[in-house]
Amino acid sequence: MTESIVTIYHNPRCSKSRQTLQLLEEQDITPNIIDYMKEPPDKETIREITKLLGIPMRDLLRTNEQVYKDAGLDDIDLTDDDILEALSECPSLLQRPIVIVDNKKAAIGRPPESVLEIL
16 A cells, blocks of 8 residues: 655644644654745645635635735635635735645645544
8 A cells, every 4th residue: 555645735833734734743644844835836736726625716715814804805706816816926825734635635724633534
């Protein structure tokens, strides 16, 4: 049996992200860690993540961030491309953490235990 490739889009300053990483490590999983604040995903990667999560693009937005309010991202008429542009320009808007397994399944670690479903 081959071992799964697990990737976490991680923000070390986020408690949920740290808890999710710890949970993975407790499962004897050493994930590929992408600090998305230093290495933001490009638009195509964000599009793929959204497909893996099976959610609308809007659900990737952190609506409690000040930049969300400042940028007018609560406008319901924004297209997926508008949201994608905002996410690619400002990675702090991205829900976190996101765990991906074998580029086939993904989950947002809120709560951290939700990632166990895809392992």
